[in-house]
Structures are given as C-alpha cells and as structure tokens.
Amino acid sequence: TQLLEQSPQFLSIQEGENLTVYCNSSSVFSSLQWYRQEPGEGPVLLVTVVTGGEVKKLKRLTFQFGDARKDSSLQITAAQPGDTGLYLCAGAGRAGRRALTFGSGTRLQVQP
Amino acid sequence: DAGITQSPRHKVTETGTPVTLRCHQTENHRYMYWYRQDPGHGLRLIHYSYGVKDTDKGEVSDGYSVSRSKTEDFLLTLESATSSQTSVYFCAISESLTVSNQPQHFGDGTRLSIL
Numbered sequence: 001t002q003l004l005e006q007s008p009q010f011l012s013i014q015e016g017e018n019l020t021v022y023c024n025s026s027s028v029f030s031s032l033q034w035y036r037q038e039p040g041e042g043p044v045l046l047v048t049v050v051t052g053g054e055v056k057k058l059k060r061l062t063f064q065f066g067d068a069r070k071d072s073s074l075q076i077t078a079a080q081p082g083d084t085g086l087y088l089c090a091g092a093g094r095a096g097r098r099a100l101t102f103g104s105g106t107r108l109q110v111q112p
Numbered sequence: 113d114a115g116i117t118q119s120p121r122h123k124v125t126e127t128g129t130p131v132t133l134r135c136h137q138t139e140n141h142r143y144m145y146w147y148r149q150d151p152g153h154g155l156r157l158i159h160y161s162y163g164v165k166d167t168d169k170g171e172v173s174d175g176y177s178v179s180r181s182k183t184e185d186f187l188l189t190l191e192s193a194t195s196s197q198t199s200v201y202f203c204a205i206s207e208s209l210t211v212s213n214q215p216q217h218f219g220d221g222t223r224l225s226i227l
Contacts, residue, residue: 004154033215042116042202042218043155088154099145099170100216102154 003027004091004103012109013079021074021106023089030092032065032072033100037086079110115139116219118203124225131190133222135203137183143206144186145216146170146178148199155202161186193226200224 007022023032031050035043047056049065049072056063060083062075076083086107090100115138125131135144143162147155147170157170159178167178175197177189190197200223204216 006154041220042204044218045215048215090155099157099160102147102156104152104154 004089004101006087006089006103006106008106009104010107010109012111015080015110015112016078017110018075018077019079019108020076021087021108022071023073023103024071025091026070027091027093028069029101030069032069033090033092034063034072034074035088035090037088037105043086043088076108079108081110081112084108084110116203116205116217118201118219118222120222121220122223124227125193126227127194128192131193131224131226133188133201133203133224135186135188135219137186137205139205139207139217140183141205141207141217142183143208144180145204145206146176146186146188147202147204148172148197149202149221150199158188158201190224195226198224198226 004023004025013019031048033048034046036046037043047063049063052067052069054065060077064073072089086105088105089103092100117136119134145160146158149155156172158172158176159167159170161167161180164180179187200221202221203219206216
C-alpha cells in the first residue's frame with residue numbers, strides 16, 4: 001500500500017504570512033496532484049506535477065515535486081483569507097495502478 | 113465545473129437498512145469512482161468503474177457494491193448499513209486512467225449518517 005503523509009494537519013495563520021505544506025511518502029509516485037477542498041464541496045484540482053524536481057507556480061502558490069518523486073510541497077506566499085480550506089495531495093502510482101492515493105490533508109485557516 | 117450530480121446530498125438511516133447513493137455525470141467520461149472521506153483518513157477509494165458494467169474494488173470495498181448500467185450513472189449500495197459507514201461519500205470522474213494525466217473531477221458529496 002502506498003501511503004502519503006501530510007504535515008502539518010492544521011495550520012492557522014494571519015493574512016499576509018507565508019506557509020509551506022508537505023506531502024511525504026516512502027513510495028515513488030509517477031505524479032503528484034494537489035487539490036483544495038472547501039466545506040460542503042468536493043476537492044478541486046490545483047496542479048499536477050510529473051517530473052522529479054519539477055516546480056510549478058500558480059499565482060501565489062508554488063508546488064514542488066521532490067527529485068526522487070516521493071515527496072511534494074506546496075508554498076503559499078502572502079496568504080489571504082480566500083486561501084482557507086483543506087489541501088490534499090494525491091499520488092498516482094506506477095503505470096497501470098488504477099487509482100490515486102490521497103493524503104489525509106492539511107486544514108488551513110487564514111485569519112484576516 | 114464538471115457536470116457531476118450526487119443524490120441525495122444528505123441522508124440519515126438506521127443500521128441494517130440498505131442504502132443506495134447515485135452519481136450522475138453529463139461529461140461522458142469513461143471512468144467513475146466512489147470515495148469516502150473521514151477525518152484523519154483523507155479520501156479512500158471504495159470502487160471504481162472503467163466502463164458500462166465494468167467495475168473493480170478499491171481499498172475499502174467491504175460492505176459496498178456498485179453498478180453502472182449507463183455511462184452517466186454510477187450507483188453505490190450499502191447492502192446492510194453499519195455505523196462505521198457513516199461518512200461523506202464523493203463521486204469522481206475522469207477521462208483517462210493514464211497515470212500521469214488523470215485529473216479527477218469531484219461531485220459535492222453525500223453526507224450519510226447511520227444511527
């Protein structure tokens with residue numbers, strides 16, 4: 001079984017602060033996806049990283065895939081209250097694996 | 113937003129009763145999935161489908177069955193509901209099962225409480 005551990009589980013910060021969320025595994029993934037989920041809704045895909053060492057930026061969000069493709073991080077710069085939500089990482093295994101493996105999530109609250 | 117509708121959105125039922133949740137999509141995607149989401153566990157795959165009448169088990173399939181008689185509909189049935197099946201259930205769809213290009217689109221979930 002491929003497991004993904006996310007840290008921290010909870011994060012409460014003030015508007016304007018920077019933060020980093022981590023997603024770690026002992027398994028190699030062929031790609032990593034990050035989702036954001038708001039209360040009462042399903043997760044929404046933010047980004048997919050595929051290549052080891054890859055860095056993708058989405059406005060104030062920076063996603064990195066580890067060189068060994070076992071870990072990933074999400075950095076948010078100058079957090080805003082609209083960033084509040086549950087952030088989930090999900091790994092896709094080697095070719096042929098049928099489904100994603102989800103981490104347990106990081107719940108972020110940004111105080112105005 | 114992807115056209116995914118889950119019904120019902122909320123349900124309360126008693127232990128031992130059968131329960132069926134429905135997922136309907138308008139995207140004509142081949143792959144459909146049922147997940148459950150519980151605190152501290154993230155999303156766990158129950159069953160998935162790779163075509164009409166083609167389904168397979170996920171990591172937490174015990175006590176659940178699925179059916180897909182049409183491309184657009186994927187049903188999840190709890191044969192005899194237990195309190196441990198109290199959860200939020202999400203349906204997801206995807207065009208491809210290709211590992212590196214598998215964005216999944218989720219419905220808004222069904223909150224199921226079993227008393």
